[in-house]
């Protein structure tokens with residue numbers, strides 16, 4: 001699947017596809033009194049976010065990738081787990097659309113992030129590392145220390161600390177484990193699942209939440225669906241009551 005550059009023509013076409021109910025509106029309009037969190041995950045039809053070797057670039061096509069960059073351009077900070085940094089070394093900046101680079105946050109409780117990873121490079125945007133105990137940080141990055149409990153650093157505590165730094169609009173961009181812990185603690189307002197018409201057949205599963213005994217306990221978020229012109233489908237799911245569809 002090709003990945004050409006983003007053009008004004010592409011933007012106009014995509015604008016048609018996301019209207020009339022643009023899934024980015026809350027990020028544009030909302031005056032924040034508490035954190036607002038969008039989580040996004042790209043997956044195959046069979047629910048895989050990467051191959052068994054961890055390869056995930058690229059499951060989605062151009063339109064979905066443009067959508068992710070638009071999300072980045074609208075938030076204050078992009079947050080990923082250290083597993084994603086180790087596997088993909090993503091830059092997490094805005095390249096495919098016009099817009100400013102968000103702050104970058106890596107959730108790295110045990111300090112295993114390579115110090116020279118690309119998302120911690122200095123491009124003028126603030127950079128944060130969330131740790132369970134103090135340790136070495138990439139040059140120029142701010143360290144946020146939050147004690148873990150049973151190996152989990154509370155997503156709510158992370159969001160509250162980021163809010164204190166003026167970072168209220170947060171995009172949690174992966175991987176599956178990080179997004180799952182944020183959803184499990186009720187910390188995600190909107191979940192954007194970008195499904196590519198592809199069967200990987202085996203590999204890393206997407207979301208994994210605590211088990212439920214009955215389908216009655218399943219989350220059934222109000223969901224809006226957008227079909228992109230290259231075949232990917234965006235499920236825009238409102239996970240918080242009152243978010244609407």
Ligand SMILES: NC(=O)c1ccc[n+]([C@@H]2O[C@H](COP(=O)([O-])OP(=O)(O)OC[C@H]3O[C@@H](n4cnc5c(N)ncnc54)[C@H](OP(=O)(O)O)[C@@H]3O)[C@@H](O)[C@H]2O)c1
Nearest residue numbers: 042050054056081082083084087152153174175176177178
């Ligand atoms: N398709 C997509 O959209 C997409 C997006 C991103 C990544 N990926 C793929 O996903 C894979 C990586 O995903 P992943 O789920 O393995 O890794 P991940 O979510 O990026 O990182 C997981 C690690 O982050 C730390 N962590 C996350 N949440 C935590 C919490 N609440 N408390 C404490 N620690 C927390 C833990 O680090 P420690 O282990 O050090 O304790 C955990 O093992 C890669 O193959 C990547 O290519 C796919």
